[in-house]
Amino acid sequence: MDFTIVIDSLPSLLKATGMTIFLAAISILIALVIGFLTAIIRILKIKVLNEIANVYVSLMRGTPLLVQIFVIYYGLPQIGIVLDPISSGILALSLNAGAYLSESFRASILAVDNGQMEASMSMGMTYTQALKRIILPQSLRIAIPTLSNSFIVLIKDTSLVSVITVTELLQMSSLIIAKTFEPLTIYLVAAAIYWILISFFTKLLDRLEIRSSKYLVR
Amino acid sequence: MIKVTGLVKNFGANEVLKGIDLSIDKSEVVVIMGPSGSGKSTLLRCLNFLEEPTEGLIQVGDYEVKAGGKIDRHRKKVIRELRKKTGFVFQSFNLFPHKKAIENVMEGPIAIHGKGPVEAKAIAVELLAKVGLADRADHYPAQLSGGQQQRVAIARSLALDPLVMLFDEPTSALDPELVREVLLVIKSLAEEGMTLVIVTHEMNFAKEVADRVVFMDEGIIVEQGTSQQIFENPKEDRTKQFLSKVEAIVAE
Numbered sequence: 001m002d003f004t005i006v007i008d009s010l011p012s013l014l015k016a017t018g019m020t021i022f023l024a025a026i027s028i029l030i031a032l033v034i035g036f037l038t039a040i041i042r043i044l045k046i047k048v049l050n051e052i053a054n055v056y057v058s059l060m061r062g063t064p065l066l067v068q069i070f071v072i073y074y075g076l077p078q079i080g081i082v083l084d085p086i087s088s089g090i091l092a093l094s095l096n097a098g099a100y101l102s103e104s105f106r107a108s109i110l111a112v113d114n115g116q117m118e119a120s121m122s123m124g125m126t127y128t129q130a131l132k133r134i135i136l137p138q139s140l141r142i143a144i145p146t147l148s149n150s151f152i153v154l155i156k157d158t159s160l161v162s163v164i165t166v167t168e169l170l171q172m173s174s175l176i177i178a179k180t181f182e183p184l185t186i187y188l189v190a191a192a193i194y195w196i197l198i199s200f201f202t203k204l205l206d207r208l209e210i211r212s213s214k215y216l217v218r
Numbered sequence: 219m220i221k222v223t224g225l226v227k228n229f230g231a232n233e234v235l236k237g238i239d240l241s242i243d244k245s246e247v248v249v250i251m252g253p254s255g256s257g258k259s260t261l262l263r264c265l266n267f268l269e270e271p272t273e274g275l276i277q278v279g280d281y282e283v284k285a286g287g288k289i290d291r292h293r294k295k296v297i298r299e300l301r302k303k304t305g306f307v308f309q310s311f312n313l314f315p316h317k318k319a320i321e322n323v324m325e326g327p328i329a330i331h332g333k334g335p336v337e338a339k340a341i342a343v344e345l346l347a348k349v350g351l352a353d354r355a356d357h358y359p360a361q362l363s364g365g366q367q368q369r370v371a372i373a374r375s376l377a378l379d380p381l382v383m384l385f386d387e388p389t390s391a392l393d394p395e396l397v398r399e400v401l402l403v404i405k406s407l408a409e410e411g412m413t414l415v416i417v418t419h420e421m422n423f424a425k426e427v428a429d430r431v432v433f434m435d436e437g438i439i440v441e442q443g444t445s446q447q448i449f450e451n452p453k454e455d456r457t458k459q460f461l462s463k464v465e466a467i468v469a470e
Contacts, residue, residue: 119312122266123378124302124330133329137316215316215358 005185009176013186016172017193023089023158023168028151030094035101040131042102043109053102060099066160068092073164089161097154104150108143109135141212148205152198159194169193219244219413220265220382225274225285227260234260236437238274242382245411249424249445252434253460258417261434262386265415266306267297279303279381302330305375305383309390311367313359319370320346320355326378338377345373349403365396369403382413389420421464425449433457 041053060068073088083091112135120130162171173190177183220242227235234257242248250258263269265276271285281300287293313322323342327333333341346352349369359367368388375383385404389397401423408414408427418424424431424445431448433440435456441448452458 113312115308115310115312116314118268119306119308119314122268122301122304122306122308123326123375124298126298129329133325134314141316216360 002182002185005180005182006189009180009186009189012172012176013169013189013193016167016169017197019166019168020155020158021197023086023093023161023166024151024155027090027093027097027154027158030090031097031101031150031154034094034098035105038098038102039105039109042106056095057099057102060096061103065092065096065157066163068096069160069164085161085164085166088164089158089166093154093157093161096157097150100150100153101147104143104146105139108139108146111142112138141209144205144209144212148202148209151201151205155198155201156194219246219279220415221275221277222261222265223275223277225261225264225276226272227257227264227269228272234437235264235271238437238439240432240439242413242415244381244413247408247414247427247429248416248432249428249430250415250417250432250434251419251421251424251448251460252440255436256434257437258434259386262306262384262415262417265384266301266304268306276300302378303381305372305378305380307368307371307375307383307385307388309387311359311364311371311391313367313371313374315359318356318358319351319362322359322370323373323377326374330378341377342373345376346370348376348406349373350399363396364392365399368392368400372400372403372407376407382415383407385414385416385418387417387419389418419464421449433460435460 038053038057041049042057044050069088069092072083072092073085076083076088109131116134116138117130120134121127125133158168159170162168162174165171167175169190173186177186180186220240222238222240225235225238225240226233236257238257238261240261250261252258260269264271265278267276267283274285276283276285278300281296281303283293283296283300313319314325317325320339320342323345324335324338327338327341328335343352343355346355349372351366351369351373354362354366354370359370362370372383372388388404389400392400397420401420404414404416405423405427414427416424416428428445430442431445432442433448433452433454433456440456441452441454448457449461452461
């Protein structure tokens, strides 16, 4: 292993890591909104929207992310929708993660003890009030571990966007390798960066989980 | 105050309530007893529309709801109004675990009556003191004993200033040594003149507080009367059988 190569390529790799973090962060935010709304639509069984939500979740979970990226980036221009690589990547990642997050949200809402809804209703709350004030705050805590899982997958999935020429961490690694012919070194450095990134993120969410569970401690 | 007319509740093919007529006066304390599966909890839950009755009419104060009506906005609203006037205490407490004791009690005044936090807190402080838990205001439910949790739950219901309090086996989930503290709180409500409907197996408690004991079996009211009439002089065979079984357990 040649450490000068590592040191020389590190600035470019770190800069590309910035793109990876950017893709992941924006996609997570959008996916959270999509996932939450989809879950609420499915829980409330809102007419028409519920059917759409079901098809959406089924499609996203039933097809490979790589195919979804290709459809958005190479397919949509044929019907006049042209998106740049970064927007295409963000769209694909957030649509995909949103479907998984909606399942997490939905399961966590259903996991809240039925007595909580009964107690809220017996006080005279509306269903929406009960959801907002009583059920959702509890379900979010339940959802954290599975959300955290989806976030980790999403961070790793940003690497797939390299195939549509977004210069994120993996794409940059390949570019450097094309010049240096050191695939082992460079890919290992890239792997290490992903690993550090995800470890940091996991720690953060673990802390959030502990903090949000403080009311359960006797 | 409360009037139930021709109440029928079916769960699928299973007829749990087979035509209940019951009226309860203001300040009356009614204890409902009967073997498990007799429909007593279902009756109580129908009073609060936690179960939708199949047939019949339920009146609480000025609100009346007919079973099987179209579920529209207006009906939902009447049911909500009716619920606001009927405090419900669950066997399993059902406190909101993410809220402190005092926040549990403040929830009704804030969410239902639209009170501000200062006013809601004043109400909650007073009610927690009333159930003897002024010093536990900042504890989360998980940090309280079962008896304390149930007392907070009672305070939470009282915070809505209900016309009537419904208790669904309020001490059945408690360790024996914690039963008394909850019963004492309920008794103090009776002494204040609150209208109470209590489903319970605590016979001695029923003797102490009940103005009227209603004995139910297999979805009907078998007989009702003062606690003396029911416990010492039951007329129906089913009542006698039930009482002898319960007494046998108490004697053990």
